[in-house]
Amino acid sequence: MNRVKFVFFFFVTGVVLSLVYNFLSDRAHRKDECTASLIVFNKNIQTHLTLNFMYELDEQKGIVAVSGSYLDGGKVKGNIRRDVIYDFDKNYNAYQFHSLEINKYGNIDSVSDEFLASMLPDFYVYPNEKISYIISKQNQHSFLIKIGSRPLLYCAN
CATH class of the missing domain: 1.20.5 (Single alpha-helices involved in coiled-coils or other helix-helix interfaces)
Structure with a gap:
């Protein structure tokens, strides 16, 4: 026994x-993460993008995986796939992101930096750029990313 x-x-x-x-x-x-999908229109060009934010709040760093494609006149003309490695500072619910490194997937990413800069802020295109967002928690699994009081992205995981 x-x-x-x-x-x-x-x-x-x-x-x-x-x-x-x-x-x-x-x-x-x-590692926390959230994903936002968006479509950007510029003249006759449509860019379909997915921004996947992966971050570590304690270490104040993360990666944004930028992927998608662009269409000109309704036909796919190129693909986008790059990772933006960043760190950030937090002040209440305002975050200032600082891009440290941009890693392009050469065999997939077929757009020029100049083209992408016409669609997205420089933070997503070039290293050593900054962007500030206000991030408001919506529920347990989603966030609203804003500049000032203007909502830009709904980010969910």
Whole structure:
């Protein structure tokens, strides 16, 4: 009987320690993210974009994966795929993002920086650029990204 109690105690202790370890490990490596989709029109050109914001609030850094395509006259003319590595400063619900590095996926990203800069702020195109957003939590899983009081993106995970 003592052997059964010992094995049971050992099993329960192992399960509890495993759960605690997994909880702490997940929390230490947790990265939050949210995704926003948008369509930008400029003359006869449409750009369909997805901005996937991945960030670590504690370390104040993150990555924005920018992907999509652009159409001219209704025909696909090029694809966009790049990562913007950034850090940020927070002041209440205002965030100033600072682009550190832009990584283009050369075999997918077929647009020039000049073209993309005509569609998006320079933060998403060139390194060492800044952009400020006000980010308001909408519910447990979504955010409203604004400049001033003007909503720009609805970001959900």
